[in-house]
Amino acid sequence: MLTNTFFQNKIRLLLISALLLTLLKSCEEPFEPPIVEDRNELVIEAYLEWSPDNRIPPYVLLTRSFPFINEIGPDFIKDLYVRDARVSIDDGNGFVDLQLICLSDLPEAIRDQLLEQFGIETFLVEVCVYIDLQRNIIIEPERTYRLNIEYDDRFFEAETYIPRAVPLDSLYAISTPDGRIDTLAQLVLALSDPPGPDFYRYFTSVNGGPFIAPLSSVTDDEIIDGQSFEISILKAETRGTDFDPETFGYFTRGDSVVLKWCTISKENFKFWETLEFSRNNQGPFSSYTLVDYNIEGLGGIGLFGGQSCFYYEIEIPLEL
Structure with a gap:
């Protein structure tokens, strides 16, 4: 059977622990990382x-x-x-x-x-x-x-x-996969990758705007080396643009688009x-x-x- 003395001792221990934690907290010095100002890179x-x-x-x-x-x-x-x-x-x-x-x-x-x-x-x-x-x-x-x-x-x-230089075979627009939003479209490119290692990067420009690279703009041809294939590409957005999963990566119908397609070193x-x-x-x-x-x-x-x-x-x- 638990007695009042047990509860009193328990409360006393809790109070002592709280007091020790307070004292330790007051002695703790905040850590400030060093500021490097002279790297001059x-x-x-x-x-x-x-x-x-x-x-x-x-x-x-x-x-x-x-x-x-x-x-x-x-x-x-x-x-x-x-x-x-x-x-x-x-x-x-x-x-x-x-x-x-x-x-x-x-x-x-x-x-x-x-x-x-x-x-x-x-x-x-x-x-x-x-x-x-x-x-x-x-x-x-x-x-x-x-x-x-x-x-x-x-x-x-x-x-x-x-x-x-590795040019595209073709570039064309199709409807979005589910077709629910009939004002949007996606771009598809067709490419015949030559044998041997190649590295690719692309940018998009919409309605005369700047060329912007997508979040992941580069790829190698390790998987598709020497093959012909088609793949949809994403419309690139400037960093900080609000993310909308319904429209992300799609182009608006009526847009004038320039795709900059590069092989890179x-x-x-x-x-x-x-x-x-x-x-x-x-x-x-x-x-x-x-x-x-x-x-x-x-x-x-x-x-x-x-x-x-x-x-x-x-x-x-x-x-x-």
């Missing part, structure tokens, strides 16, 4: 693109890394782009120096093409880029290139190639595969993903990538 985005009309000249974007908790203001944006580097690319016939030009200095047609390439809808921020406007660099598939950058008494280099594929995996698997329980980049040189990160691209225009019919 150079972030490199360099692309060589072949297309039938050679619409995009070789270009290199150089920016500085910054602490995650940095305040973002006018001065921050102004200092983000590196304007005092020497950038050159070798196409096998010797190095060609790229010219630093800010987008406000470019002819409107070239500026609009680069804004589309960068995925920027409006020209709100002064973007400065190293570019081969004179087209002195020979751009062609199955050619190897080297990148050299000199900045802040440091040297960075990388190597890439432009892979063979292996290092280009590895970079985007790891970066997109990291982006799409965030959260408190996700594992850390190391992005695979091909820049060599202390304090340099980023990508020097080659790609062969085709641009396909299609009007989504109102009736399917």
Whole structure:
């Protein structure tokens, strides 16, 4: 039989435990992770693109890394782009120096093409880029290139190639799988993959908007090597767009769509595969993903990538 003394001792023990927990809590010091402000990494985005009309000249974007908790203001944006580097690319016939030009200095047609390439809808921020406007660099598939950058008494280099071009067999629109929403459609591409390793990436532009890559924009041909197949593609949305499961990935009937279909170099594929995996698997329980980049040189990160691209225009019919 339990006595009052038992209950009194039980209550006393609970009170003592609560008091000890309070004392321990008051002695606990909050943990603040160290702030790294002096890494001063150079972030490199360099692309060589072949297309039938050679619409995009070789270009290199150089920016500085910054602490995650940095305040973002006018001065921050102004200092983000590196304007005092020497950038050159070798196409096998010797190095060609790229010219630093800010987008406000470019002819409107070239500026609009680069804004589309960068995925920027409006020209709100002064973007400065190293570019081969004179087209002195020979751009062609199955050619190897080297990148050299000199900045802040440091040297960075990388190597890439432009892979063979693999065009689509066809591109067409069909109804959504269940057909419930008759204002939407999906796009289907047909491709004959040649034997041997190939890596693919695609972007979509809708009604004259910028080219946007989907959340998972790259794939290899390990499963479909040397085969012909058809597959539906998703309409890419800008990050932060509200997710609607009823309309996600579909195009609106009447849309004017441009599909940018690219074969990309292996290092280009590895970079985007790891970066997109990291982006799409965030959260408190996700594992850390190391992005695979091909820049060599202390304090340099980023990508020097080659790609062969085709641009396909299609009007989504109102009736399917």
